[in-house]
Amino acid sequence: xxxxxxxxxxxxxxxxxxxxxxxxxxxxxxxERNFQIHVSISIIMFIxxxxxxxxIIEWMIVxxxxxxxxxxxxxxxxxxxxxxxxxxxxxxxxxxxxxAAAGAVLVYAILSFIIGIILxxxxxxxx
Numbered sequence: 669x670x671x672x673x674x675x676x677x678x679x680x681x682x683x684x685x686x687x688x689x690x691x692x693x694x695x696x697x698x699x700e701r702n703f704q705i706h707v708s709i710s711i712i713m714f715i716x717x718x719x720x721x722x723x724i725i726e727w728m729i730v731x732x733x734x735x736x737x738x739x740x741x742x743x744x745x746x747x748x749x750x751x752x753x754x755x756x757x758x759x760x761x762x763x764x765x766x767x768a769a770a771g772a773v774l775v776y777a778i779l780s781f782i783i784g785i786i787l788x789x790x791x792x793x794x795x
Contacts, residue, residue: 696745706737710738729787
């Protein structure tokens with residue numbers, strides 16, 4: 669370590685990495701309609717879980733699904749931005765990359781929806 673560099677520079681960089689990540693989340697929320705939809709559905713699911721009194725295991729499942737959905741949507745947005753930055757032309761590989769990333773989000777959204785329905789109906793129609 670250089671003697672001119674402050675000793676806390678590692679902590680400052682560590683803190684800034686969280687700041688950059690938060691900025692990415694906020695920026696994506698402001699600019700991406702699908703991310704806004706996922707956040708809204710997550711809030712509805714959170715309220716539903718409170719009303720139905722989900723168990724600890726059910727909460728773990730719901731939180732894992734919400735976190736995975738948000739993470740995939742952020743990755744999808746990043747891929748779209750990088751592809752758009754690299755080429756403004758319609759290129760088959762650029763389209764394939766964007767479609768594959770969107771497809772990953774769709775697969776996880778369908779899985780999350782099905783699991784959410786199972787959790788809710790289990791509470792509503794349990795004997």
